[in-house]
Amino acid sequence: MEKTIRLEFSEIEPVLEAALLKHGFGNERASLCASLFAETSLDGVYSHGLNRFPVFLQMVEKGIVRPGNEPSMVHSLNNFETWDGNLGPGNLNAWACMGRAIELARESGMGVVSLRNTNHWMRGGTYGLQAARAGCIGICMTNTKPNMPPWGGRETKVGNNPFIISIPKEPYPFLLDMAMSQFSYGKMEVLEQNGEKLPFAGGFDTDLQLTDDPAAIMESELALPMGYWKGSGLAVLIDLLVSILSGGQTTNEIGQREPEYGLSQLFIAFDLQQLTSENNRTRIIREVTGSLLETKAIDDGGEVFYPGQRSWLRRQENRQKGIPVERDLWALIRKATWS
Amino acid sequence: MEKTIRLEFSEIEPVLEAALLKHGFGNERASLCASLFAETSLDGVYSHGLNRFPVFLQMVEKGIVRPGNEPSMVHSLNNFETWDGNLGPGNLNAWACMGRAIELARESGMGVVSLRNTNHWMRGGTYGLQAARAGCIGICMTNTKPNMPPWGGRETKVGNNPFIISIPKEPYPFLLDMAMSQFSYGKMEVLEQNGEKLPFAGGFDTDLQLTDDPAAIMESELALPMGYWKGSGLAVLIDLLVSILSGGQTTNEIGQREPEYGLSQLFIAFDLQQLTSENNRTRIIREVTGSLLETKAIDDGGEVFYPGQRSWLRRQENRQKGIPVERDLWALIRKATWS
Numbered sequence: 001m002e003k004t005i006r007l008e009f010s011e012i013e014p015v016l017e018a019a020l021l022k023h024g025f026g027n028e029r030a031s032l033c034a035s036l037f038a039e040t041s042l043d044g045v046y047s048h049g050l051n052r053f054p055v056f057l058q059m060v061e062k063g064i065v066r067p068g069n070e071p072s073m074v075h076s077l078n079n080f081e082t083w084d085g086n087l088g089p090g091n092l093n094a095w096a097c098m099g100r101a102i103e104l105a106r107e108s109g110m111g112v113v114s115l116r117n118t119n120h121w122m123r124g125g126t127y128g129l130q131a132a133r134a135g136c137i138g139i140c141m142t143n144t145k146p147n148m149p150p151w152g153g154r155e156t157k158v159g160n161n162p163f164i165i166s167i168p169k170e171p172y173p174f175l176l177d178m179a180m181s182q183f184s185y186g187k188m189e190v191l192e193q194n195g196e197k198l199p200f201a202g203g204f205d206t207d208l209q210l211t212d213d214p215a216a217i218m219e220s221e222l223a224l225p226m227g228y229w230k231g232s233g234l235a236v237l238i239d240l241l242v243s244i245l246s247g248g249q250t251t252n253e254i255g256q257r258e259p260e261y262g263l264s265q266l267f268i269a270f271d272l273q274q275l276t277s278e279n280n281r282t283r284i285i286r287e288v289t290g291s292l293l294e295t296k297a298i299d300d301g302g303e304v305f306y307p308g309q310r311s312w313l314r315r316q317e318n319r320q321k322g323i324p325v326e327r328d329l330w331a332l333i334r335k336a337t338w339s
Numbered sequence: 340m341e342k343t344i345r346l347e348f349s350e351i352e353p354v355l356e357a358a359l360l361k362h363g364f365g366n367e368r369a370s371l372c373a374s375l376f377a378e379t380s381l382d383g384v385y386s387h388g389l390n391r392f393p394v395f396l397q398m399v400e401k402g403i404v405r406p407g408n409e410p411s412m413v414h415s416l417n418n419f420e421t422w423d424g425n426l427g428p429g430n431l432n433a434w435a436c437m438g439r440a441i442e443l444a445r446e447s448g449m450g451v452v453s454l455r456n457t458n459h460w461m462r463g464g465t466y467g468l469q470a471a472r473a474g475c476i477g478i479c480m481t482n483t484k485p486n487m488p489p490w491g492g493r494e495t496k497v498g499n500n501p502f503i504i505s506i507p508k509e510p511y512p513f514l515l516d517m518a519m520s521q522f523s524y525g526k527m528e529v530l531e532q533n534g535e536k537l538p539f540a541g542g543f544d545t546d547l548q549l550t551d552d553p554a555a556i557m558e559s560e561l562a563l564p565m566g567y568w569k570g571s572g573l574a575v576l577i578d579l580l581v582s583i584l585s586g587g588q589t590t591n592e593i594g595q596r597e598p599e600y601g602l603s604q605l606f607i608a609f610d611l612q613q614l615t616s617e618n619n620r621t622r623i624i625r626e627v628t629g630s631l632l633e634t635k636a637i638d639d640g641g642e643v644f645y646p647g648q649r650s651w652l653r654r655q656e657n658r659q660k661g662i663p664v665e666r667d668l669w670a671l672i673r674k675a676t677w678s
Binding site for chain 2: 075077078079080082108109110112137146149150151152153154155157158163165167174176178182200204208226227228230231233234236237239240241243244245247250251252253270272274275276277280281284285287288290291292295296297298299302303304305306307
């Protein structure tokens with residue numbers, strides 16, 4: 001029996017929704033939350049889609065994620081607003097705040113919303129796609145618990161603080177969705193289970209030497225920031241931006257309690273129709289896409305992709321063949337609809 | 340005779356100013372431009388300070404940089420404005436546009452200015468410092484000519500597109516000022532002259548293998564993006580952001596003509612006094628600075644720095660001992676005041 005099955009989006013979404021209804025989510029919130037998880041797996045970001053759904057339900061069961069709590073506005077000045085997430089579901093809070101940034105952009109060209117006291121937003125790219133669908137450039141960022149050493153250090157003091165930029169383009173936007181670690185622990189676990197090495201050094205071993213052995217990095221918990229000092233520096237500045245602009249917790253404060261909760265985030269939207277001309281947008285998208293796609297590849301038969309292209313290709317494949325889901329995981333999720 | 344001399348800021352600035360006056364700059368513009376160059380060397384960013392001054396004058400002599408041209412506004416919507424740089428001096432244009440973003444932030448909390456048709460801004464951190472001195476968070480970015488291969492490619496199709504974030508802090512702000520290449524060609528040249536290797540792989544050799552040999556990378560012109568695919572992706576998104584929001588040229592378009600001119604940039608300012616509380620700012624700066632400075636170092640006797648700290652240390656040292664300037668370079672610059 002195959003370990004992985006393939007399911008349609010329309011088979012997955014109602015099951016997640018039923019599980020959320022059993023966990024105290026209202027009708028509309030259960031439906032939106034379920035569709036965000038399912039769309040994340042549709043785009044191939046399994047680690048933050050269905051794979052994470054059981055952990056998400058546990059966080060609800062433990063009272064860390066509070067399904068009924070909606071964000072509330074704490075400060076407003078023209079097209080800048082600060083919201084409190086009231087420890088509600090991280091993806092619903094982030095969706096609401098990017099939605100609000102888009103509304104502000106509709107009213108006045110651009111909008112910025114800072115958010116404190118929220119939870120893990122799952123796939124950050126979700127809110128980039130949300131902005132792009134509304135015809136807006138989207139920029140968003142979040143801090144996390146400490147999970148990476150700053151450059152030059154051997155203690156996990158900075159977060160891998162994801163950073164997202166999206167630019168509207170048909171049929172799928174340009175989308176950058178990156179954490180500040182060179183490799184995620186999720187990626188390392190998969191390689192370690194398959195007995196494989198990382199393609200490049202991805203952290204330090206317990207002797208503080210750089211290594212491409214995922215098991216050694218998982219043991220030391222010293223994953224390398226992307227670009228060494230550069231990713232470390234950007235992680236620190238993202239932490240400062242989101243916490244200062246929201247008045248929320250820093251990575252260091254989040255790390256003083258287990259599990260990870262009470263994060264700080266920032267959402268920015270620029271309404272392209274009001275701020276830019278269609279001629280210029282068309283020219284620029286053609287220029288950038290064209291120059292990347294025609295670049296000679298470094299490997300024979302290789303290809304150069306533009307940011308977001310792989311997610312789009314994966315989405316098309318998963319729409320055609322179904323979304324791959326581990327059989328055991330699917331059984332576990334279905335069980336949550338009965339509890 | 341020592342190759343390097345040490346000069347006071349007050350000895351350097353009037354000489355640069357005199358050279359600029361000889362090159363068609365008006366009084367005020369010569370004074371500002373000179374002080375920006377001198378301050379860049381004061382902070383230890385020699386490559387974009389005095390070391391670049393003779394090349395800057397050459398660009399003026401060739402008519403690429405037009406000293407009398409000031410930026411003009413082409414579009415305005417509330418606190419978002421687009422300006423045309425009219426191919427004026429890149430540092431004066433950038434100073435004017437960050438200044439305008441700060442004014443907009445004073446009026447309404449935040450301000451965003453996009454700039455097209457400008458020239459190299461020299462040290463990007465200059466405009467981060469400018470915002471921080473005004474009590475604003477500063478974010479700015481620029482595109483460049485193509486000088487880096489996109490991830491997976493073997494042709495220089497993307498720019499190393501610098502990205503700057505600053506956060507006010509006394510006596511010197513948090514300051515991230517990074518290009519998207521792992522190492523600059525300036526850094527590689529210095530190491531190559533000293534017969535040294537890079538600390539990590541910094542690009543590909545002509546056989547398309549990763550190498551830490553600066554000479555091999557200078558030959559292939561295939562410098563590695565920081566964080567491999569991550570820096571490559573961020574470089575592409577920065578190019579899209581600055582060109583779409585300003586209506587200006589993309590990296591690919593800039594690369595179609597020599598030398599490098601007609602760049603696109605973006606300047607963002609958030610006025611902290613209007614948007615945030617002093618108590619929160621104090622707490623957050625203490626948290627972030629404290630947690631970094633107390634991190635155990637990976638090397639015995641090593642230290643962990645917060646972003647901007649090294650520039651601040653260098654500024655103090657150079658104020659005390661004088662700014663190091665190569666004797667030959669200084670003779671060359673002095674000569675430009677007679678021409």
